[in-house]
Amino acid sequence: MTAERHSGRVGHYDVVVAGGGPAGAAAALTLARAGRTVLLADSGGGAPKIGEALPSSARTLLDELGAGRLPLSAGHLPCYANLSSWGASVLGRTDFINDPNGPGWHLDRARFDRGLREAARTAGAEVAERTTVRPGARQPDGGWSVVLRGQGAPREVRCAWLVDASGRSHAIASSARASRRRTDRLVATCLELAPDPTERTGETSSLVESDQDGWWYTALLPTGRRLVAYFTDADLAAPALRSREGFGRLLSRTRHVAARAEAHPVLGDALPRRAPAHSAHLDLPSGSGWIAVGDAAAAFDPVSSQGILTALFTGMTGARALVARLDGDTAALASYHTTVAGILTAYRRNHRAVYALEDRWQSRPFWQRRRTPHPHDTLRKESV
Numbered sequence: 001m002t003a004e005r006h007s008g009r010v011g012h013y014d015v016v017v018a019g020g021g022p023a024g025a026a027a028a029l030t031l032a033r034a035g036r037t038v039l040l041a042d043s044g045g046g047a048p049k050i051g052e053a054l055p056s057s058a059r060t061l062l063d064e065l066g067a068g069r070l071p072l073s074a075g076h077l078p079c080y081a082n083l084s085s086w087g088a089s090v091l092g093r094t095d096f097i098n099d100p101n102g103p104g105w106h107l108d109r110a111r112f113d114r115g116l117r118e119a120a121r122t123a124g125a126e127v128a129e130r131t132t133v134r135p136g137a138r139q140p141d142g143g144w145s146v147v148l149r150g151q152g153a154p155r156e157v158r159c160a161w162l163v164d165a166s167g168r169s170h171a172i173a174s175s176a177r178a179s180r181r182r183t184d185r186l187v188a189t190c191l192e193l194a195p196d197p198t199e200r201t202g203e204t205s206s207l208v209e210s211d212q213d214g215w216w217y218t219a220l221l222p223t224g225r226r227l228v229a230y231f232t233d234a235d236l237a238a239p240a241l242r243s244r245e246g247f248g249r250l251l252s253r254t255r256h257v258a259a260r261a262e263a264h265p266v267l268g269d270a271l272p273r274r275a276p277a278h279s280a281h282l283d284l285p286s287g288s289g290w291i292a293v294g295d296a297a298a299a300f301d302p303v304s305s306q307g308i309l310t311a312l313f314t315g316m317t318g319a320r321a322l323v324a325r326l327d328g329d330t331a332a333l334a335s336y337h338t339t340v341a342g343i344l345t346a347y348r349r350n351h352r353a354v355y356a357l358e359d360r361w362q363s364r365p366f367w368q369r370r371r372t373p374h375p376h377d378t379l380r381k382e383s384v
């Protein structure tokens with residue numbers, strides 16, 4: 001077995017990781033700890049990720065990664081329970097009081113991601129902030145020439161392998177023309193509200209409430225502001241959701257979310273923001289000279305609360321497989337494919353089970369679509 005090694009020369013790395021979210025940082029950390037030379041580049045672009053929650057089981061995964069305490073040390077809000085009105089108008093409650101891992105978190109995502117990148121740097125990875133990775137020409141030895149665009153002039157580096165951790169944009173897989181499929185058209189419309197001036201509603205549970213065309217989510221943010229989001233399919237989203245007034249009108253029809261939101265004044269300049277939230281995955285999470293992790297490999301409906309955990313896990317397992325591949329184990333990536341396929345199977349099963357719990361609007365398209373199983377052959381090809 002031959003080991004591939006590109007390190008030892010300036011500007012030459014074993015691996016360049018494109019994307020410094022949870023998946024990319026976990027991959028870079030794992031590769032660096034295994035003694036590989038790695039450059040982790042994060043473009044830092046895109047809409048800020050606000051109001052995301054991390055389940056308490058992440059503690060175990062972060063320990064396994066050796067990420068240390070920094071990512072969760074400060075700046076996040078503990079989440080002690082999830083409340084939901086789903087399948088019934090009354091609120092159900094899942095309390096974390098009996099969870100051996102303790103409470104979950106309402107994350108400050110920028111801070112969490114920075115902490116993870118810092119852990120990767122401490123482990124020996126080189127980190128380039130505000131830097132975009134664009135794959136260039138393949139080299140005669142099978143490696144890559146890669147263009148890095150940051151604040152200064154673009155520079156070119158070489159690497160043996162690329163990790164696509166670019167999130168839903170799947171930048172590397174997309175430029176390699178890898179096939180990716182999506183199973184629905186879910187979009188999120190999000191509005192941030194100002195802190196409650198009376199601080200009456202210090203309730204830090206997250207809350208989900210379904211309606212006839214989708215579902216609402218609200219959570220307090222570490223800043224004291226409140227996020228309210230509505231999830232429905234792109235073709236079903238009411239045009240009114242785009243304006244503050246229209247969003248407020250639809251919100252006022254909810255029972256529980258409106259009750260949480262009413263103490264929070266509307267921010268003068270805030271407009272509802274739309275973000276894709278559909279499920280999508282690559283047919284195969286690796287190709288010639290690249291491997292995809294996190295949302296780039298498989299992106300999930302946020303109802304699963306599984307996105308960040310899966311990003312950390314696939315970042316770690318994908319990187320372990322890549323270390324083995326670089327050490328000459330040609331079967332290592334096939335076993336990563338099997339791992340990702342297993343995650344997708346479990347996700348589909350749980351997704352169907354969760355949506356089946358809501359049976360009050362069975363004839364409405366949003367709920368009807370989620371009752372129909374989506375075997376591989378009915379999935380649509382995703383256009384980038």
Ligand SMILES: Cc1cc2nc3c(=O)[nH]c(=O)nc-3n(C[C@H](O)[C@H](O)[C@H](O)COP(=O)(O)OP(=O)(O)OC[C@H]3O[C@@H](n4cnc5c(N)ncnc54)[C@H](O)[C@@H]3O)c2cc1C
Binds near residue numbers: 043052132134277
């Ligand atoms: C509305 C919504 C709500 C959600 N809520 C939750 C939640 O509550 N809990 C949860 O666990 N998950 C949630 N998720 C899912 C979660 O956001 C993702 O699963 C998670 O961020 C995936 O991590 P990642 O590292 O794969 O990608 P990302 O976090 O998207 O990181 C990708 C990074 O790569 C960078 N990048 C892109 N292209 C390049 C390039 N060419 N070169 C360099 N850098 C590049 C981007 O700037 C970004 O920083 C939610 C998703 C949505 C849409």
